Amino acid sequence: MIKAILTDIEGTTSSIDFVHDTLFPYAQQHLRRFLREQAGDDAVQQALDDVEAIVGQDLSINEAADVLEQWIAEDRKATPLKTLQGLIWKVGYDSGELQGHVYADTPAALQRWHANGHKLYVYSSGSVDAQKLIFGHTAYGDLTPLFSGYFDTRIGGKRERSSYTAILREIGLPGEAVLFLSDIGAELDAAHAAGMRTCQLLRDDKAMPNDAHPQARDFDEIRL
């Protein structure tokens, strides 16, 4: 019996276009100035230290911004980039310039599952803070009260079985009691290898179908 649902964001609850055409460009546009103005902030400094550790050399603010802009262009899921993107997006959400996109079927399905006693969790490459922001600022209101927990790349990459095993340990359920929702076949393969049940979301005709997993075009088609 399914007791918990673990959901991806981009391509699953929310559109790929919103992430790539709104969120990433917003972060790219504000990155350099944000780093210059916020370099004294502990979280920003820690992220910059982590960027230096990945590239293996000291970086000026401008050099770090060059590296981070390149990573944004490559859609690299590096934890310090994701931390910094979340901090930059917070400014946009707080000012009202950004609104978190979720598909129209998403809020009602989350509310239905929550009301039926299913625990809801998020697993995204976006930082936990960024996850709370997107779900906290939707056109349907604040959806964060529906979620029991959030996981990001600090627990591991989304295509690695060990990440899903660690999530199961954290939420205290066996794999067969957890349904993982994602648009990406390799993520679903990793979750399945860890023992989870899976469903691939095929939204906007963008996902590459992976027939090894049950599929749904939206959340209303998901059978628990």
Ligand SMILES: CSCCC(=O)C(=O)COP(=O)(O)O
């Ligand atoms: C928290 S919204 C931004 C998501 C993001 O930064 C990203 O890279 C997409 O990752 P996902 O694992 O949700 O596909």
Ligand SMILES: [Mg+2]
């Ligand atoms: Mg996705």
